[in-house]
Amino acid sequence: MPMPNLPADPLWPRAGDWPLHLGGPADLALIGIPTWRTSLSPTSAHATPAAVRAALRRYSPYAASLDGRNLDELVFADAGDAVEPDGDGEPIATALMAAAAAPATLTVALGGDNAATVPAALGAWGSDLPSAGLVTLDAHHDLRDGISNGSPVRRLIEAGLDPRRIVQIGIADFANSRAYTERALDLGITVVPRSALHSRPLADILAEAFDVAGSAGGPIHVDLDVDVCDRTVAPACPASVPGGIAAHELRAVARAAGADVRVRSVDITEIDALLDAPDGRTVRLAALCVLEVAAGIASR
Numbered sequence: 099m100p101m102p103n104l105p106a107d108p109l110w111p112r113a114g115d116w117p118l119h120l121g122g123p124a125d126l127a128l129i130g131i132p133t134w135r136t137s138l139s140p141t142s143a144h145a146t147p148a149a150v151r152a153a154l155r156r157y158s159p160y161a162a163s164l165d166g167r168n169l170d171e172l173v174f175a176d177a178g179d180a181v182e183p184d185g186d187g188e189p190i191a192t193a194l195m196a197a198a199a200a201p202a203t204l205t206v207a208l209g210g211d212n213a214a215t216v217p218a219a220l221g222a223w224g225s226d227l228p229s230a231g232l233v234t235l236d237a238h239h240d241l242r243d244g245i246s247n248g249s250p251v252r253r254l255i256e257a258g259l260d261p262r263r264i265v266q267i268g269i270a271d272f273a274n275s276r277a278y279t280e281r282a283l284d285l286g287i288t289v290v291p292r293s294a295l296h297s298r299p300l301a302d303i304l305a306e307a308f309d310v311a312g313s314a315g316g317p318i319h320v321d322l323d324v325d326v327c328d329r330t331v332a333p334a335c336p337a338s339v340p341g342g343i344a345a346h347e348l349r350a351v352a353r354a355a356g357a358d359v360r361v362r363s364v365d366i367t368e369i370d371a372l373l374d375a376p377d378g379r380t381v382r383l384a385a386l387c388v389l390e391v392a393a394g395i396a397s398r
Contacts, residue, residue, distance in 0.1 A: 114154030116174035125172040127202035130179035133210035136246045139336040142372040147208040149371035153385035209367030211247035219319040222363035231263035231311025236323035237270035261285035265307040268326040317362035320355040334373045334380035352387040356394020
């Protein structure tokens with residue numbers, strides 16, 4: 099998605115002007131994990147990390163809701179992108195993710211399709227995997243057999259994640275099969291369907307989710323699969339459906355994740371930047387989620 103020339107104003111700084119390296123401790127580290135080759139649907143999700151970085155510059159680092167604090171007070175770093183993160187390249191992505199996470203309070207991984215969740219989470223958890231927890235915002239269970247963007251949760255369980263510390267929020271009707279729903283329940287995964295968000299405050303659901311995921315005292319990874327959103331706000335997500343969550347709800351989850359000290363890492367996945375609407379609404383939403391995570395860190 100081409101980025102138009104943006105006006106320069108010394109009194110209106112732009113977000114995203116962060117150093118492309120990790121020279122020391124950071125509050126937020128960014129890394130691209132552009133998985134796409136094993137996607138169940140044809141995708142150009144590998145183009146998304148660059149598009150989100152560009153879209154960040156559309157926004158200011160100032161959030162009035164933080165009582166006048168400016169996100170520029172935080173230390174940001176960008177570890178670049180993993181090279182060939184699919185298949186045999188996954189260990190490389192995991193190593194890069196670990197390198198990015200080590201000196202940072204919180205790491206945000208930009209996908210790529212949802213296969214990016216595997217290296218993102220494993221790299222951030224490291225040796226803490228036995229006590230780790232996972233919270234997903236997703237229309238799908240991602241428990242499919244095989245290796246694809248439909249299997250990251252199953253693969254994390256097989257790697258050693260206790261499914262009783264997994265919470266899936268936003269699971270949609272007509273987006274899953276009976277077999278995989280039964281698999282989730284049999285494994286002991288906590289499932290919060292999309293319909294529950296109509297009757298319960300999102301803040302309460304998130305508080306419970308973080309308590310379940312963090313019940314063993316380990317780090318939490320939050321997977322923001324943007325296809326959990328309504329298709330009107332996420333047209334670049336091949337599997338988004340009408341009736342998904344609103345953009346402001348996804349942003350609220352991103353900020354809550356950044357604010358919770360138990361959250362070590364967040365990924366933003368399932369966007370094909372080349373399929374976005376002409377106004378770039380899906381990529382812009384992803385960029386705003388990066389900023390919301392940072393705002394959450396600033397509020398700690």
